[in-house]
Amino acid sequence: MIAETISLDEEAAVETDAARPVTVRKARMQDISAMARLINSYANNGIMLPRNELDLAESVRDFTVAEIGGRLAGCAALHFYTPVAGEVRSLAVAAADKGAGVGRLLVEALEHEARECDLATLFAFTYVPGFFTKLGFTQVDRNLLPLKAWKDCLSCPKFQSCDEIAMLKKLREVDLKPAPALGPFVQLPVVRG
Numbered sequence: 001m002i003a004e005t006i007s008l009d010e011e012a013a014v015e016t017d018a019a020r021p022v023t024v025r026k027a028r029m030q031d032i033s034a035m036a037r038l039i040n041s042y043a044n045n046g047i048m049l050p051r052n053e054l055d056l057a058e059s060v061r062d063f064t065v066a067e068i069g070g071r072l073a074g075c076a077a078l079h080f081y082t083p084v085a086g087e088v089r090s091l092a093v094a095a096a097d098k099g100a101g102v103g104r105l106l107v108e109a110l111e112h113e114a115r116e117c118d119l120a121t122l123f124a125f126t127y128v129p130g131f132f133t134k135l136g137f138t139q140v141d142r143n144l145l146p147l148k149a150w151k152d153c154l155s156c157p158k159f160q161s162c163d164e165i166a167m168l169k170k171l172r173e174v175d176l177k178p179a180p181a182l183g184p185f186v187q188l189p190v191v192r193g
């Protein structure tokens with residue numbers, strides 16, 4: 001596989017398979033319907049959080065997409081939480097394109113973007129820790145993630161029974177400290193199992 005890095009406004013054609021070149025680029029408004037269909041095809045099975053088109057339009061600048069033959073093969077978003085921490089979210093690869101390196105290309109593009117923006121860490125909540133391990137992430141205690149990340153958990157249907165695994169990659173040396181204890185009105189999600 002030819003792994004190219006892309007800057008924020010470039011697009012890169014990357015060969016995962018000689019017959020099926022993958023183009024990785026920042027998302028545009030025209031991608032939103034296909035992104036919503038892809039993300040919600042997994043959300044319907046409880047694998048991902050649902051996203052609607054209005055919410056995707058609001059955060060379209062977070063998104064990078066992968067195209068094969070002009071059709072959406074995958075998408076992923078880099079969401080900034082603090083001046084040093086960002087989250088990989090809404091990562092989805094079309095069923096027909098799984099296992100061909102598209103997920104890797106998307107996360108590598110987000111990592112490149114995160115480094116360009118000088119982030120120190122990239123994290124994800126996921127049911128597929130093995131995939132993130134392949135990309136250099138390690139499992140961490142969720143208390144090491146920025147407190148602000150929990151605000152999205154408040155609106156999640158799985159708030160009190162969250163079973164997603166926190167994965168983190170340091171992009172440069174940084175001292176991670178557990179988040180301070182929360183007040184009585186906010187409770188962190190309970191991890192099952």
Ligand SMILES: CC(C)(COP(=O)(O)OP(=O)(O)OC[C@H]1O[C@@H](n2cnc3c(N)ncnc32)[C@H](O)[C@@H]1OP(=O)(O)O)[C@@H](O)C(=O)NCCC(=O)NCCS
Nearest residue numbers: 091092093098099100101102103104125126128130131134
């Ligand atoms: C998880 C997902 C994004 C992976 O995308 P993909 O394009 O199939 O993955 P890639 O082909 O780029 O795989 C990269 C590496 O991870 C490995 N990998 C892929 N999926 C894996 C999984 N579920 N568990 C463990 N390892 C996995 C591959 O074997 C490959 O390893 P290699 O480099 O040693 O060959 C895709 O399966 C998907 O969209 N799943 C449904 C939605 C989802 O779970 N999203 C994650 C939300 S955080």
